Amino acid sequence: MRIVVCVKQVYDPKTVKISRSREEFDLREAVRITNPPDKLALEAALRLREANGGGEVIALTAGEAQAEDVVREAIAIGADRGLLIADPELATAGGRAVAKTLAAAISLLSGVDLVLLGQTGLTDGAGSLAPRLAAELDWPVVLDAVGLTHASAGDLEATVASDEGAILMPLVAPVVVAIAPGPDPIRPRYPYPARIANAWQPGLVEICTPRELGLAAEVLAPDVEPGGLVLPPERTRGEVIGGSTQEAAEQLVGILRVKRVV
């Protein structure tokens, strides 16, 4: 069983600030971390490997050279080996280019049964990489998977959460599954200290460029151009809702409706 887990290096949103005056992100103090939903995906992969009694878990990422940290962290947590597609343009290339790059890498790895990734990226949460990757590979895709298990016959089953409840979907390999945190989220394991040290040994992580995968330079052309930020109005504190108790209650319900709390 060969599972590829796509991991992504993102900025920790707690360290990303917004500059109101320039209407853009302020990344001067931003720290890079592994996208937490990708850690859920890695945990799901490791649990599948344990339940299967064997198999290979490969951590894959496409990004700048610093993304190697994320792959090494995945190996320290338990992945068998890693693959980094490095190119400085990949940081700004956009979802279309990243999907093509990852698909080329997965095709090159061959014999992959399952691709797992976290459903949302931290800063934008759009969740569009999994369907894009599946379209490139021509594989089926499952979103909103909160659990992944072996069925009795040995095939895989995904528990997919929706607003109306949850369904159990049988999967046919090869398939792309996007892992989302559910009501009882999977707890990702921490790396053993010994594994952290060993993760930096040579030979565990292969680094290559998109060109080596056979991708032309036009593939990295961005499909979207990010622009400035649209900021909500400044928060005003200390306002008073006047009137009688009934009137104030009604006004509050109106405010809650506008803010989509009710």
Place this chain on the structure above:
Amino acid sequence: MGMDLSYLEALMGGAAADTGGGTGGVWVVSPDGAADDGIMRLVGKARVVADALGTYVHLLLAGGAEAESAEFAIKAGADRVLLAASVPGLADLASYLRERAPQVILFPRTRLGRTLGPGLAQMLDGGLCGHAADLEVDPIYQRIVAHQPVLDDAARQRVTLVAAPAVAVVDTGALPAAFNEPWRTGTVEDTGVNWSQPPAYPAVELPASTASLANAEVVVAAGRGLRTADDFALAGKLAEALGGVVGGDLGALDAGWITEAQLIGLTGAQVAPKFLLTLGMDGDTSLFMSARDAGLIVAVQPDPTAPIAPVADFNIYHDPAEFAAALLDKLSA
């Protein structure tokens, strides 16, 4: 000396080749045939975008919608409604739309929309905004600019969809209300395609979510201003009505109304819910500072000079128990 024609073309809105190819208009796809308020709002947004681009709005209702919904859709702004009896897979939808060369394709942000939209953008080699709260049209280059929520909707980033066709998966709840213009006319057609029906999967029980104070979206916090345990019960009912959890400060803990797990504050949970309603808390302890980052803070307590008053977004100077009862009334109305 010659005129820079490229500059002139930009002023005039670009040559036909620059407008992103495809004269096929703005398409709204409802992959499961839902024709609810969300889709109608999306049709309204498509109408605004199509007017700016000078083209038509086509609505594809796949998966068996009724003719009545088609009539609503025309009043909501669609020029043409296409009905399909079955739900398309990605390849089916891609080949169907490729023939019609749309300029813009909009999906609602349902699971099917989130699955088909990005896959379609990848297959048609178009630009994608996977989560759009709003759309506008760049008037010079006639391109779609989507507003994508970032950092948990702390701000929205303008994303220009450069590649054509422009695909956006739109959060329909964030759009303005749907149009209802009875004077509009349009056509309703049957696509005549026969896509396959998706299989039905068995339902499963998920373990109940461990709703804790730290990750709750709505928190109703009680303080000593609620005086009696009966009044405190109102806080519990309000939390239920709003889909949130109950918390409290040291005063409530001392009164025995809450457990330590429900304590908000420096020694308790750090809360950052979208909505924090405090009943009878005067905020005179530093415990409250841990809840400053809540999205919307409403403080109900009778004293205008209480420390919580300048911190809360809205203050209601009434008896908290009375107000809680009135609010429960209005919410259930």
